[in-house]
Amino acid sequence: EIVLTQSPGTLSLSPGERATLSCRASQSVSSTFLVWYQQKPGQAPRLLIYGASSRATGIPDRFSGSGSGTDFTLTISRLEPEDFAVYYCQQYGHSLTFGGGTKVEIK
Amino acid sequence: QVQLVQSGAEVKKPGASVKVSCKASGYTFTDYHVNWVRQAPGQGLEWMGWVNPDNGGTNYVQKFQGRVTMTRDTSITTVYMELNGLISDDTAVYYCARWTSGWHAFDIWGQGTKVIVSS
Numbered sequence: 001e002i003v004l005t006q007s008p009g010t011l012s013l014s015p016g017e018r019a020t021l022s023c024r025a026s027q028s029v030s031s032t033f034l035v036w037y038q039q040k041p042g043q044a045p046r047l048l049i050y051g052a053s054s055r056a057t058g059i060p061d062r063f064s065g066s067g068s069g070t071d072f073t074l075t076i077s078r079l080e081p082e083d084f085a086v087y088y089c090q091q092y093g094h095s096l097t098f099g100g101g102t103k104v105e106i107k
Numbered sequence: 108q109v110q111l112v113q114s115g116a117e118v119k120k121p122g123a124s125v126k127v128s129c130k131a132s133g134y135t136f137t138d139y140h141v142n143w144v145r146q147a148p149g150q151g152l153e154w155m156g157w158v159n160p161d162n163g164g165t166n167y168v169q170k171f172q173g174r175v176t177m178t179r180d181t182s183i184t185t186v187y188m189e190l191n192g193l194i195s196d197d198t199a200v201y202y203c204a205r206w207t208s209g210w211h212a213f214d215i216w217g218q219g220t221k222v223i224v225s226s
Contacts, residue, residue, distance in 0.1 A: 032211060033211050035210075035211065035212040035213075037152075037213075044202055044204075044216035044217065044218060044219055045152065045202075045204075045213070045216055046216070047210075047212050047213060047214050050210035050211065050212040051210065051211070054210075056210070056212075056214065088151065088152055090152075090212070090213075092211045092212075095154075095168075096154045097154070098151055098152040098153070098154065099151070100151045101151050101152075
């Protein structure tokens with residue numbers, strides 16, 4: 001099973017700042033199978049990025065994904081108030097696993 | 108619009124079973140696998156497996172094999188997840204989610220069903 005480790009666990013930032021979230025895999029994952037979700041309290045997750053770097057329908061362009069192999073990054077260029085949430089990465093190369101999540105909180 | 112609507116919250120005793128439903132609408136039901144993902148209180152996401160609404164085929168995570176059954180009823184475009192032998196660690200919110208094979212991702216999620224296991 002591929003283990004996804006997300007860091008940091010919590011990111012404290014102010015609106016307007018840039019957020020950089022990391023997702024590291026225990027073995028190589030094809031970019032095709034790397035996905036990012038956003039989850040707000042009391043809500044289901046929402047698909048943000050698929051294929052490591054493609055934005056899902058309706059996702060603002062301040063969200064971007066990058067990376068390959070074992071290291072992937074989700075970047076939020078300028079945080080809006082509605083972006084404070086928990087973010088999960090997911091891989092589907094070998095079975096399906098999620099990372100433990102990164103909470104982006106207001107500083 | 109495309110949506111998955113789940114059944115309401117459940118409270119069960121240890122050893123009991125729970126069956127959660129997930130009704131699909133707004134798309135061709137048989138074109139997409141439906142998966143189940145659970146989230147324990149304050150924890151991350153855990154994938155449980157999927158059901159293929161077209162032929163009823165299933166794939167369960169090994170951890171849940173023997174305890175989980177995923178089925179579908181095409182006449183009412185609904186999938187079900189039944190979990191047996193409940194223990195306190197099964198207390199969680201259970202989500203159904205549509206798998207989009209082209210994106211290898213869950214693009215539509217149900218609203219979640221809270222299951223509490225308590226004596």
